[in-house]
Amino acid sequence: MNKVVVITGxxxxxxxxxxxxxxxxxxxxxxxxxxxQTLDKKQLKEDFVRDHTKWKFTNKEKTIVKPTKNLxxxxxxxxxxxxxxxxxxxxxxxxxxxxVEKAISEMEIExxxxxxxxxxxLINNAGISFFRxxxxxxxxxxxxxxxxxxxxxxxxxxxxxxxxxxRREGRIINTSTLGALAVxxxxxxxxxxxxxxxxxxxxxxxxxxxxxxxxxTILPSDINTAFNTNVHAISTSMDPSTKSVDLExxxxxxxTTPDSPYYEYLNPVWKVIVxxxxxxxxxLVISKKLYRIIKARKxxxxxxxxxxxxxxxxxxxxxxxxxxxVDWLLPLYFGLK
Ligand SMILES: NC(=O)c1ccc[n+]([C@@H]2O[C@H](COP(=O)([O-])OP(=O)(O)OC[C@H]3O[C@@H](n4cnc5c(N)ncnc54)[C@H](OP(=O)(O)O)[C@@H]3O)[C@@H](O)[C@H]2O)c1
Numbered sequence: 507m508n509k510v511v512v513i514t515g516x517x518x519x520x521x522x523x524x525x526x527x528x529x530x531x532x533x534x535x536x537x538x539x540x541x542x543q544t545l546d547k548k549q550l551k552e553d554f555v556r557d558h559t560k561w562k563f564t565n566k567e568k569t570i571v572k573p574t575k576n577l578x579x580x581x582x583x584x585x586x587x588x589x590x591x592x593x594x595x596x597x598x599x600x601x602x603x604x605x606v607e608k609a610i611s612e613m614e615i616e617x618x619x620x621x622x623x624x625x626x627x628l629i630n631n632a633g634i635s636f637f638r639x640x641x642x643x644x645x646x647x648x649x650x651x652x653x654x655x656x657x658x659x660x661x662x663x664x665x666x667x668x669x670x671x672x673r674r675e676g677r678i679i680n681t682s683t684l685g686a687l688a689v690x691x692x693x694x695x696x697x698x699x700x701x702x703x704x705x706x707x708x709x710x711x712x713x714x715x716x717x718x719x720x721x722x723t724i725l726p727s728d729i730n731t732a733f734n735t736n737v738h739a740i741s742t743s744m745d746p747s748t749k750s751v752d753l754e755x756x757x758x759x760x761x762t763t764p765d766s767p768y769y770e771y772l773n774p775v776w777k778v779i780v781x782x783x784x785x786x787x788x789x790l791v792i793s794k795k796l797y798r799i800i801k802a803r804k805x806x807x808x809x810x811x812x813x814x815x816x817x818x819x820x821x822x823x824x825x826x827x828x829x830x831x832v833d834w835l836l837p838l839y840f841g842l843k
Pocket of ligand 1: 514515516517518519520521538539540541598599600601631632633634654681682683684725726727728729730731732733734736783
């Protein structure tokens, strides 16, 4: 087969899961991260295991958690070290034109050595968020969100497209979120960047269709990754030793300080979000959906993926329930009433 897949943000969470799953399916995976040189294979394995642990709250207040089950399929678990070893990591900061151009040229050369063609599939996955009110989030951080989540995907797509267009073959799958369709308070910057990804993909899809390049968007539900730990880390001066397994610390430590005018409002929402993510499905659920998109002869434009209940809720919010009811229900759901 010798298909080469580039996955951005493959150093953790959903991207790492895609990299492991597609390697297991026989693809050659080039994973990218800003810290490729220092990535530790043992740590990658620990992170993957953490993300594929089923957690359970053991008290009524839902502040104490314990691991109950390992969710990694036996076939993958048995070969995990070998699969992680096979992933080739490249340094790439998606917010930098130079870094993206350099990394993609290097990966095109390496891909040609493997399959004589170049990069076959691009999975645009790298993403970040802050946890802040729209008012308090600085303009610099608004720009960082868009520069990473939206322009990051545009940059990498622009870098792979010339080769795909010449070869008249290629696939690009961009990662949005269901949170772009049912907005999360204090993440309006994130949801705005992610809805823009969906629109960007829809436009690009039509533009490149005649070159036999297929573009789709995947919109995952909440997924149990270190995303919120990373959100917390860039939103506050949280103790840097905090790890993604320190779940109780995450629940109890506010991502803002009491002097914030939104302190009272923001904390209950943070708790709802963190608790939801802890019991959310593992990343491999999204990787299996991604694999189906890659294999589809005629991939659809958008794919909702992950937790079935959240997918139904989003369907109701977008298609059935009136705006007035959504306006009433959303604050209730997030503990704001
Ligand atoms: N977890 C969820 O509930 C969820 C739900 C829906 C959608 N998503 C989306 O899924 C994607 C992956 O999220 P995740 O949950 O796996 O989060 P994660 O564990 O925090 O992973 C984020 C990845 O993005 C990379 N990244 C961040 N900034 C980057 C930059 N400037 N340049 C290059 N790479 C960068 C990180 O790599 P380095 O730090 O090593 O550079 C890391 O590999 C994101 O786009 C997210 O919005 C997540």
